[in-house]
Amino acid sequence: MTTATTLSDSKRIVVDSSGWLEYLTDDANADRFAPYVAGNFHVIVPTIVVYEVYKKLLMESGQSAADGFASDAMRRTVVPLDDLLAISAAQISLDHRLPMADAIIYASAIAQNAELVTGDPHFGGLPGVIIP
DSSP states (O other): OOOOOOHHHOOEHHHHHHHHHHHHOOOTTTHHHHHSSSSSSSSEEEEEHHHHHHHHHHTTTTTHHHHHHHHHTTEEEEEOOHHHHHHHHHHHHHHOOHHHHHHHHHHHHHHHTEEEEEEGGGTTTTTTOOOO
């Protein structure tokens, strides 16, 4: 007997800003990120990803595209940047020489027991990172 997979028992992932943008703008690597964004995963969205993707879409694709992303993101699990996550991200930034936004995204994935899906080479070799 097979059982249906529900959101609660699906794999937890964080798709970073570059992955969302590849997928949403149908860029060269969109197919690499489509299974994660549109698949049967529990997608977690750090607030810094909401900021980065919304801003980039607003600048380059317009209000409708940005609002479409925001609507999609808000139906996912959104992780706010709080004091504990900020402290964790600061340590991760120093330990792995990650820029601020990348450290916050990685810290968010760790805090949520999720894997990070990214095309960003800054994350190469880190545990829990998938580079499709």
